[in-house]
Amino acid sequence: MRNQIIAKAAAVAMTALVPGIAFAGGPVDDELVIDGEIQMITRAAPPEGHPLDEVLSGWLYRTEETRLLETDTFENPGMLEVQDGADLWNTVDGSAGKSCASCHGDAEESMAGVGASFPKWDQASNRPINVELQINKCRTEEMGAEAYKFDAPEQKALTAYVKHQSLGTPVAIDLAEGHMQSWWEKGNELYYTRTGQLNLSCASCHEQNNGNYIRADHLSQGNVNGFPTYRLKQASLVSLHNRFRGCIRDTRAEFPAAFSDELMALEVYVTWRGTGLSVETPAVRQ
Numbered sequence: 001m002r003n004q005i006i007a008k009a010a011a012v013a014m015t016a017l018v019p020g021i022a023f024a025g026g027p028v029d030d031e032l033v034i035d036g037e038i039q040m041i042t043r044a045a046p047p048e049g050h051p052l053d054e055v056l057s058g059w060l061y062r063t064e065e066t067r068l069l070e071t072d073t074f075e076n077p078g079m080l081e082v083q084d085g086a087d088l089w090n091t092v093d094g095s096a097g098k099s100c101a102s103c104h105g106d107a108e109e110s111m112a113g114v115g116a117s118f119p120k121w122d123q124a125s126n127r128p129i130n131v132e133l134q135i136n137k138c139r140t141e142e143m144g145a146e147a148y149k150f151d152a153p154e155q156k157a158l159t160a161y162v163k164h165q166s167l168g169t170p171v172a173i174d175l176a177e178g179h180m181q182s183w184w185e186k187g188n189e190l191y192y193t194r195t196g197q198l199n200l201s202c203a204s205c206h207e208q209n210n211g212n213y214i215r216a217d218h219l220s221q222g223n224v225n226g227f228p229t230y231r232l233k234q235a236s237l238v239s240l241h242n243r244f245r246g247c248i249r250d251t252r253a254e255f256p257a258a259f260s261d262e263l264m265a266l267e268v269y270v271t272w273r274g275t276g277l278s279v280e281t282p283a284v285r286q
């Protein structure tokens with residue numbers, strides 16, 4: 001209730017402060033089928049306690065041209081970096097003389113569906129980890145290799161490769177593990193907290209105004225099922241925490257570090273908001 005009031009106030013503030021929010025134009029009525037055979041779930045019934053009536057993929061808010069790029073893995077420009085990830089999967093690195101494949105074998109089998117259930121609770125570090133951090137964990141603890149730096153091309157490519165093995169699988173994270181629930185609550189609170197000079201929360205744009213335009217951008221629900229996502233604007237894969245930071249920066253607020261407690265809590269919460277949507281990695285967005 002409190003959150004709803006805050007979000008309403010923010011929506012009013014935004015229309016006043018952000019020029020360009022004008023006309024509404026909801027999601028399109030279209031179906032995403034990849035390579036003519038993988039039927040993707042772009043509309044799902046929300047999990048219990050979700051504020052919206054329907055969970056919608058960001059794909060439904062893009063132009064026809066952009067949507068088409070995602071329907072064919074040969075046309076999808078993000079697949080080049082996924083291929084780099086496949087090469088890295090088989091590359092020996094570190095003092096143990098191992099590659100990912102040495103332990104996990106064929107990723108198409110061992111990683112099928114795995115990406116759809118991240119972030120997961122990590123007992124050892126007593127916090128949730130995402131695929132990027134799981135990869136770094138395997139590199140440092142299992143391979144004797146260095147952790148990838150945030151947004152290193154290798155990190156994006158290998159994360160996308162692992163997630164791509166879940167293409168079509170519905171997102172489902174386990175909030176019963178460890179202290180996932182309290183991270184969800186922290187993420188929920190952050191989602192509705194207004195920040196920055198523009199005094200906007202995630203909800204101001206992605207809940208109150210989804211379907212509306214902000215400048216030339218058609219606002220979606222801000223779901224994470226396509227990450228790492230190929231952005232036409234950047235002409236490369238963009239990681240989730242990079243996207244979060246960009247959205248926060250747009251409210252003219254200071255943005256937290258990648259993999260900080262704040263962004264991990266947001267990742268847990270926002271991933272839950274997209275429960276039931278197919279993993280689209282690498283999704284194509286503007």
Ligand code: HEC
Nearest residue numbers: 098099100102103104114134135137138139142143158162
């Ligand atoms: C020496 C063996 C070894 C190597 C090499 C290795 N891993 Fe792992 N990996 C494991 C073990 C053991 C686990 C499960 C325990 C854990 O979470 O650490 C695991 C778990 C994972 C998971 C989570 C699986 C799940 O079901 O949740 C992913 C994803 C993963 N590894 C990716 C990679 C990638 C990518 C590489 C290469 C950079 C790699 N691993 C290298 C041993 C290895």
Ligand code: HEC
Nearest residue numbers: 058200201202205217218219220222223224247250251285
């Ligand atoms: C000022 C408005 C605004 C705010 C506030 C905002 N975003 Fe966004 N966000 C956008 C725009 C514009 C896009 C690109 C169009 C779209 O997909 O909605 C976007 C895209 C996204 C996407 C990618 C969606 C996809 O399908 O690829 C995610 C995830 C996201 N935002 C999360 C967040 C989170 C989490 C917050 C709060 C920390 C937030 N956003 C705050 C405007 C905003």
